[in-house]
Amino acid sequence: MDFTKVKENEKKSVLEKKEIVEKDFWRQKYHIQGIVGLINDPNGFSQFKGKYHMFYQWNPLGTNHKNKTWAHSVSSDLLHWERMETALRPDTWYSKDGVYSGSAIVDDEKLYLFYTGNVKDSEGNRESYQCLAVSSDGENFERWEPSIVNQPDGYTRHIRDPKIWKKDGKFYAVIGIQSENLEGKAVLYSSENIKDWKFEGEIAGANHGKIKDFGFMWECPDYFQLKDEKTGKIKDLLVFSPQGLEPEGDLYNNKYQTGYLFGKLDYEKPEFEILSAFVEIDRGHDFYAPQSMEDDKGRRIVVGWMGVPEDEDFPTVKNEWIHCLTLPRELKVRDGKLYQEPISEMISIRGEKIEFEDFVKGEKEIGKGKTYELIAKFSDISSDFGLKLRVGRDSETVVKFDFKDKKLVLNRSCGAQSDKSVRKVFLGDIKDLELRIFVDNSSIEIFVNNGEEVFSSRIFPLENADKIIVFAENETKVKLEKWEWK
Known part of the structure; x- marks a missing residue:
């Protein structure tokens, strides 16, 4: 496949559509949005060399879910964002049909991006590759060959959206996946050197432990810990976006949902012991695939996609753009409940x-x-x-x-x-x-x-x-x- 025109096509599309996009009175003032085209999941949310970095899914060629790149913006205050050069494009054999979602980690004064490369054959069959890219300056990224090729036994090719963290000198990643029974799951991988990854096992999912029927795919999982401000106890949270839930009264009324579980991650089993019911993080029409990070002030900050998959009937499409990200929020736990507060910078x-x-x-x-x-x-x-x-x-x-x-x-x-x-x-x-x-x-x-x-x-x-x-x-x-x- 000839990848030489990928960047050229992006530039051409931006030049052709930017003027009509900028004239739209629905363009946001303080929300991250695409120059043109479609954006969705926030990716690689991190802080590196004194700047906040936000990457996000971007299709520069249209308002549909194709041609996915990783757009890149940086900020000093989480509100005023400067657009940088596109970080990752579908210009490798292992990402030719889209650079899909993932996360970032700073280690040894380098910024690592951990993402999913999407490949489809002529009949639409999917292959998924979990890949890394590394940067010393936060602007230029060297891409590595895939670290995880496709899926472990018992699962389909729907494996994506790695969220990476480090504990006791070892790297871990939770990844969304689908079982061969078409059930959404979350699995754990580990690495000693960030490059070579080992499958540890399934930690949670539909019809796993206390969770019964709960969707056909779990996307964009996120794991982190917060201290309860009332009790002082450390709480483990697993955040994810299940697909396939039926509405229940006021619950689950969007096409797809996002929510969290309190629990305890046992790295040895491995198992995420569930200690609460699933709670939707956001009650509005447009919230999905949030990603969190801890900044140098000790805050756990989260940003979500202000949209939902397969819900694209927005009036901005006629003006060649669609979707944005939410304003950043600080996550806190008080007396066993997750709170979201506007960041102080507002x-x-x-x-x-x-x-x-x-x-x-x-x-x-x-x-x-x-x-x-x-x-x-x-x-x-x-x-x-x-x-x-x-x-x-x-x-x-x-x-x-x-x-x-x-x-x-x-x-x-x-x-x-x-x-x-x-x-x-x-x-x-x-x-x-x-x-x-x-x-x-x-x-x-x-x-x-x-x-x-x-x-x-x-x-x-x-x-x-x-x-x-x-x-x-x-x-x-x-x-x-x-x-x-x-």
């Missing part, structure tokens, strides 16, 4: 501020804005109440507490997106509610009660939709602070 982009404090009954417009942060505190609760954001002709995004059902509801049905469904989460009997909301040109991210629950969804209001309205059926005390983004 304060640095706060611009002009407006404040509102009063009792509200009915509707009241309290300001305008298209890209902003909003903190809303509600008390004296006795009825339905909430916010209408990006309000205008044929546009509004509604965040409402349903007093009878005791649920927070996100309704984005009045907008240009084709999916008009709502998303809900049960909050129970509450006396007060705090929402911290981040609104960009085509997204909303809602942090409920200090990140106990989170909603991430793309929204597509018309260009001039900018009103902010607060409402309540019965008189409700409301305090709002809103900052336009700089």
